[in-house]
Amino acid sequence: MNDEKNPANYVVAPQVATNLELTQIGKYYTRGGHGFAAEDANALADWLRRKSVETVGTSNALNGADRIVDGISIQTKFHQSPRLTIGDAFDSKTGFYRYDGQLLEVPKEQFEDCVGLMRDRIAKGQVPGVTDPQAAEQIVKRGEITYKQARNIARGGNIDSLIYDAKAQAVTCTCVLAVSFSVQFARAKWRGESTADSMKAALGSGFAAGGIGFVAGIVAAQLLRTKAAAMVAITIRGGMGAMAMTASGKNVIELVAKASLGKAVYGAAAVNHVSKLLRTNVITSAVVAVAVSTPDFYRAAIAKSIS
Numbered sequence: 001m002n003d004e005k006n007p008a009n010y011v012v013a014p015q016v017a018t019n020l021e022l023t024q025i026g027k028y029y030t031r032g033g034h035g036f037a038a039e040d041a042n043a044l045a046d047w048l049r050r051k052s053v054e055t056v057g058t059s060n061a062l063n064g065a066d067r068i069v070d071g072i073s074i075q076t077k078f079h080q081s082p083r084l085t086i087g088d089a090f091d092s093k094t095g096f097y098r099y100d101g102q103l104l105e106v107p108k109e110q111f112e113d114c115v116g117l118m119r120d121r122i123a124k125g126q127v128p129g130v131t132d133p134q135a136a137e138q139i140v141k142r143g144e145i146t147y148k149q150a151r152n153i154a155r156g157g158n159i160d161s162l163i164y165d166a167k168a169q170a171v172t173c174t175c176v177l178a179v180s181f182s183v184q185f186a187r188a189k190w191r192g193e194s195t196a197d198s199m200k201a202a203l204g205s206g207f208a209a210g211g212i213g214f215v216a217g218i219v220a221a222q223l224l225r226t227k228a229a230a231m232v233a234i235t236i237r238g239g240m241g242a243m244a245m246t247a248s249g250k251n252v253i254e255l256v257a258k259a260s261l262g263k264a265v266y267g268a269a270a271v272n273h274v275s276k277l278l279r280t281n282v283i284t285s286a287v288v289a290v291a292v293s294t295p296d297f298y299r300a301a302i303a304k305s306i307s
Contacts, residue, residue, distance in 0.1 A: 011179045012209055013288045016217040017280040018260055019172045020224065024058065026233065026276050028154040028225050037154035038078040038145065039066050041164055042105060045144040048167065063098045066105075073102040074141065078150050082106070082113035090126060097127040104140050107147040115140045156225035162218065169217035176213035181206035212291050220284040229283060236282075237275035244271050 024036035039057060046069045047053045057066035057076075065073035079085040085106050091098050106114040118136035121127055127139070145153070145160075152160035184205035188198035223229055243249035257270040260277055 011183070012176055012213045012216060013281060013285040015176050015179070016169070016172055016213055016220060016288075017277060017284045019168070019175075020217070020221060020280050020284070021260065021273070021277050022055075023168070025221060025224050026230070026279075028156070029227055029230060033154040034147075034150040035076070035078050037164075038107075038143065038150040039076045041150065041153055042074075042076060042144050043067050043069075044164070044168055044171075047171070065099075065102050073099075074105050075099040075102045076105040076143070078107050078143070078147055080147060082110040082117055085110055086114050086117040086121070090121065095124075095126050097121065100128060105143050106140060107145070107150070108143050109146045111140065111142040154225070156222045161222065161225070165218045165221045166214075168221070169214050172217050173210040173214040177206040177210035180209035212288060216284060216287045216291050219287045220280070223283050223287070224280065229279065232282065233276055233279040236278050237271065240271045240275045240278070 023040045025040070027033055027036045030036075039055075043053050043055060046067075052070050054068040055066075056064060056068055066076045067074050075089065077085045077088050079088060086104075089098055089104050090096060104114075104118070115136045118127075118140050119133035122130050122133045122136055125131075130139070149160045152158045153164045155161065181202045185198050185202035188201045189195070193201070240253060244253055253274050254264070254266055254270045256277070257265045257273045261273065265273060
């Protein structure tokens with residue numbers, strides 16, 4: 001596999017890195033990182049059901065929703081017990097429910113207990129605008145994963161995190177496949193090949209690129225859960241911060257952030273996003289380089305089939 005025949009080297013790493021940074025994977029290693037993992041896992045499940053998913057929790061708005069699904073605002077709470085899960089949704093001073101108009105998404109195995117606890121809270125008058133305890137079932141939403149699965153997804157190196165990454169990267173690799181197919185088909189036609197031959201070459205290239213993207217995405221996602229990856233981000237952020245001190249550097253950073261996120265962000269938010277994006281690109285590019293070169297290394301060093 002070489003660069004002349006397969007555009008995978010050019011489209012895989014950036015696509016995988018961009019999609020990974022649309023998640024909160026950079027926070028998984030932190031204290032409470034399983035909460036961010038739960039948000040991402042539940043959002044992915046909605047997306048795979050072809051629902052309209054808008055991730056809004058990253059704005060850190062006070063008592064704002066984590067995501068909006070088909071127009072419905074959802075707040076995700078994942079704690080080790082139903083009492084802690086429900087308790088975190090109520091103001092510690094006033095005792096009132098903090099997320100007016102939002103569904104409360106809880107761990108899958110805690111749903112029944114959380115509904116019961118929400119009924120008790122409603123009966124005590126702690127949910128503004130709601131007086132019927134039976135309405136608890138319309139407020140509490142069963143999550144797609146359990147508390148244990150959320151913790152496992154955040155940690156990496158286990159079946160739950162690998163399954164989640166496989167699902168997420170299956171989505172990414174379809175984009176890679178499509179881009180690689182389009183580029184290879186066009187190149188083949190420009191060389192004067194027939195439509196049938198161009199289609200055959202493009203399909204082969206597309207599936208090869210998609211396969212590399214799938215494997216590279218999973219490996220990169222597992223690596224990004226480590227503290228070492230966080231240290232790389234801190235180092236890069238320092239460089240980006242220095243770059244942002246100049247007017248031209250600041251403009252470049254904000255343009256890159258806007259292209260990645262699809263919306264304008266400025267200042268520290270832009271610097272943080274671009275820093276994480278570069279960190280992810282470095283790791284993903286290294287993984288892709290290994291994946292692409294391994295077959296040639298095998299043929300040269302093991303099979304002795306090439307010089």
